Structures are given as C-alpha cells and as structure tokens.
Amino acid sequence: MGKSTYVNPVEEVTSMLEIESITGNERELAFYLLDRFKSIGCRTSLFEAATGRYNITAVIEGTSSGKPGLLFHGHLDTVPPYNMENPFSPYEVDGCIHGRGSVDQKGGLAAVLAAFSAYMNSGKTPEKSIVFVGVIDEESEHRGSMALREMGIDADFAVVTEPTALKLGIGCKGTAPIRIEIVGKPAHGCRPWLGTNAVVAGMEITRELMNETLPECIIEGIGKVKASWNLGRIEGGDAYNIVADRCSIWFDRRLIPGETQEQIQTRVSKLIDKYESTDNITVSAEIARPDWNWDPIKKRGLLPALTEINSEIVKYVKRAHHIVKGSDPVIFFTDGYQEMDFLVNDLGIESIQYGPGDSSLCHTDNEQLSISDLKSCTDVYLELIRLICE
Ligand SMILES: [Zn+2]
Structure with missing residues (x-):
C-alpha cells in the first residue's frame, strides 16, 4: 500500500x-x-x-x-x-x-x-x-x-x-407525498345550493384521513413507532362570495416498517371513490411533491x-x-x-x-x-x- x-x-x-x-x-x-x-x-x-x-x-x-x-x-x-x-x-x-x-x-x-x-x-x-x-x-x-x-x-x-x-x-420511516385535487362546481355565494364546494369536500376528506387509526408497531430495543399524516398545504377558492370549485391538498404520510406506498395509495383511492360517486365533483390523488418531476422516484417511493x-x-x-x-x-x-x-x-x-x-x-x-x-x-x-x- x-x-x-x-x-x-x-x-x-x-x-x-x-x-x-x-x-x-x-x-x-x-x-x-x-x-x-x-x-x-x-x-x-x-x-x-x-x-x-x-x-x-x-x-x-x-x-x-x-x-x-x-x-x-x-x-x-x-x-x-x-x-x-x-x-x-x-x-x-x-x-x-x-x-x-x-x-x-x-x-x-x-x-x-x-x-x-x-x-x-x-x-x-x-x-x-x-x-x-x-x-x-x-x-x-x-x-x-x-x-x-x-x-x-x-x-x-x-x-x-x-x-x-x-x-x-x-x-x-418512509414517506409518501400525496396531492389530492378536488374539482367542484362554481356558483354565486348567494345561491350555494347550485354549486358543489370543493373546499368543503376537501375538509371532509382531510378529516376522514386524519381521524383514521394509524398503524403502529413495536421495534425491538426501540419501543412503539407510529405512522402519521401531515397536511402541509391546502389551497382553493377565489372569493368569499363564490362557491369554491377547486381545492388542492398536499399531504405527507409517514410509513412505519412493513408499510408500502401502494397500501397508502389504495387507502386514498378507496376514500376518493366514495366522493367521486357524488354529483358534480371529481377527486384525484397522486404521489406528488413540488420538486418531483421524475417518474421513477414517484413509482418507487421512499420506503x-x-x-x-x-x-x-x-x-x-x-x-x-x-x-x-x-x-x-x-x-x-x-x-x-x-x-x-x-x-x-x-x-x-x-x-x-x-x-x-x-x-x-x-x-x-x-x-x-x-x-x-x-x-x-x-x-x-x-x-x-x-x-x-x-
Ligand atoms: Zn442529509
């Protein structure tokens, strides 16, 4: 040497x-x-x-x-x-x-x-x-x-x-960055029954996701470890007197050992299907982060x-x-x-x-x-x- x-x-x-x-x-x-x-x-x-x-x-x-x-x-x-x-x-x-x-x-x-x-x-x-x-x-x-x-x-x-x-x-832990997009139907604020409010739907989706019981596990020598949801950013609506027809919500779901990104996507899809069956609303979700433009990493995820x-x-x-x-x-x-x-x-x-x-x-x-x-x-x-x- x-x-x-x-x-x-x-x-x-x-x-x-x-x-x-x-x-x-x-x-x-x-x-x-x-x-x-x-x-x-x-x-x-x-x-x-x-x-x-x-x-x-x-x-x-x-x-x-x-x-x-x-x-x-x-x-x-x-x-x-x-x-x-x-x-x-x-x-x-x-x-x-x-x-x-x-x-x-x-x-x-x-x-x-x-x-x-x-x-x-x-x-x-x-x-x-x-x-x-x-x-x-x-x-x-x-x-x-x-x-x-x-x-x-x-x-x-x-x-x-x-x-x-x-x-x-x-x-x-792993991390699954998820963006949920909701499109409703606009209407004047004096007749909200004619529209479908995307922000209100977004609030319901958020409440449901964040109130669910999250998986946890015991790691030998460490103790209990628990998964988590964070709502990092929410945007939607144009004016106080218009029914908000768009809402975009960014979540960060942290995964514990044994969880996969696919499991989280399946869970979110099920929830979305429920809202999709409502009239005048479309909801979609995808693995997304503001700085991610490269498909292979979205597909693989961070485990x-x-x-x-x-x-x-x-x-x-x-x-x-x-x-x-x-x-x-x-x-x-x-x-x-x-x-x-x-x-x-x-x-x-x-x-x-x-x-x-x-x-x-x-x-x-x-x-x-x-x-x-x-x-x-x-x-x-x-x-x-x-x-x-x-
Ligand atoms: Zn570093």
Whole structure:
C-alpha cells in the first residue's frame, strides 16, 4: 500500500464547505472529492447518475476477491442557503464550523476521507475492500441512490454517514407525498345550493384521513413507532362570495416498517371513490411533491427501512464507538427519512446510520458542525474498518 498524506477532517470539511454543491450542482464537489480520494491512494470512479451529474466511488482494495466488507454512503448535495449568513465561507466559533452543508452532510464526507487516509497511512492492507460512495440529489429526487443498483454497489455492511450526533440509527420511516385535487362546481355565494364546494369536500376528506387509526408497531430495543399524516398545504377558492370549485391538498404520510406506498395509495383511492360517486365533483390523488418531476422516484417511493438491533453491523458499530468514546452509543429509530432505504431495500445490505453533527441543525440558518464530533466520528470509522475488514 502506497504512502499517503495524512488528512485532517477539519481542514477537509472546511475546503468542502467552500465548494457550493446545492442539489443539481454537485459536479465540482464530486470532482474535488474524487481527486482527494485518489491522492490518498484509493481507486476511484465516476458514475453519471443524471445528465452531467456524477456519483463517485473510492475503494481501498482488499486482498480477498469477495465483495467489499464495508460501504460508507454519503450525499454530495446540500439544500440552498435560504437566509444563512456566509453559507460558503466557513468559520469556526466555540468548537463548531459554520456553513451550509457542515452538518448535512459534509462532516460525514470529511470523516470518511480522513478515516480512509488514516487507514492508508497505517501501511496495512485489509482483507476485505472498503468502499465509499458519494451520491447526488439526496435532497430531492434521490437520483444518486436510485443508481446504486446500476452501479453494481454491494458490501457485507453499510454505514450511512448522515448526522446522528454519534448515535446509532437502526432504521427510518418512509414517506409518501400525496396531492389530492378536488374539482367542484362554481356558483354565486348567494345561491350555494347550485354549486358543489370543493373546499368543503376537501375538509371532509382531510378529516376522514386524519381521524383514521394509524398503524403502529413495536421495534425491538426501540419501543412503539407510529405512522402519521401531515397536511402541509391546502389551497382553493377565489372569493368569499363564490362557491369554491377547486381545492388542492398536499399531504405527507409517514410509513412505519412493513408499510408500502401502494397500501397508502389504495387507502386514498378507496376514500376518493366514495366522493367521486357524488354529483358534480371529481377527486384525484397522486404521489406528488413540488420538486418531483421524475417518474421513477414517484413509482418507487421512499420506503421505511430497519436493521435488526441484534444484527452484526449494530454490534460492530457499538464496539467501534466503545473503543473511541468509552461508552455504548445511544440507539434510535428516526421519524425522518434516510437513504438507508436504498441500501436495505434495494441492495439487501445490513445498514445503519452513524455520523457527526446534530441533525436538528440540518437545513437551518444556524447549521454548524461540532469539531469534537467530527474527530470522534473519524476515529470510529477507522475502528470499524479495522474490525470488519482486516
Ligand atoms: Zn442529509
């Protein structure tokens, strides 16, 4: 194994934060990271996951010809700065680095790069290969992770490097974004009996959906987890004295393990049929999100994922965390959505989430990454490589 330059995760995340990589514009960061991984001695490659937009892979080659022992997954894109000050001029205050993407999730990318570099510097050659895959488009249509299968990505175990504040995430909920459109019949407000009010129908549909008993399940080591409906946006009507003939409602249905997008669509269709049989009204529903224009992701959906608490990867991460921190990590299941969905459900890889930074700061104007988290996470990733791949 060749000599490489030691990589400092703090300097790495700082350099990455200076490269704007808002969803759709991941290219510069992809090429930058490709160079960084190449410079520490990894075999690297590019994969065009959408036109002109590249996923990258970096491999530390093992001596065995079998599949890689460990895969690190991270996304290259960030959300826009919104009202953040100095989003692309990173600075440090009180042990934290500020910048758009510091937590979500350039800290995770920097920790992988630094751990790979430290391993290369150790002069050892692992038995099993270690792979990093950096994907585009996580914040929108998930085109990067949709391409993982096509890329032939495989491994015994995977770590999603999204921020978890060094807690160990064993699963996530899925999410089904649904838009319901209601078209009624307009009439003057003085004679509402001549029209059909789409907003009133929308209110009834909403009440029925939100009042239904939602599925719940018990996850071993976690406790009770429950599905949810959120009404995020409703619009309709033109004037106070006209019967509203249009209504559009956006829902976000969160799915627990075992639920599928098709089940939710079937449930919504049944409800809609009931209203459709009423005169002068048409109701339709579809999987829709304001930023989704790509049919494959609407069709596949964003599914829940779960890795058993007694699985091998959970044991390995607990051990690595213990070596570095001297205690066991907190184990959790997130109500949010994570791309471990693709690793677990499409590729069948035992996967967990573990990364630096406080996820409650993701997408906020106050996004900042704890340097101590970043350094500890680098050390934990390095221990994991040793435990699983040597
Ligand atoms: Zn993220």
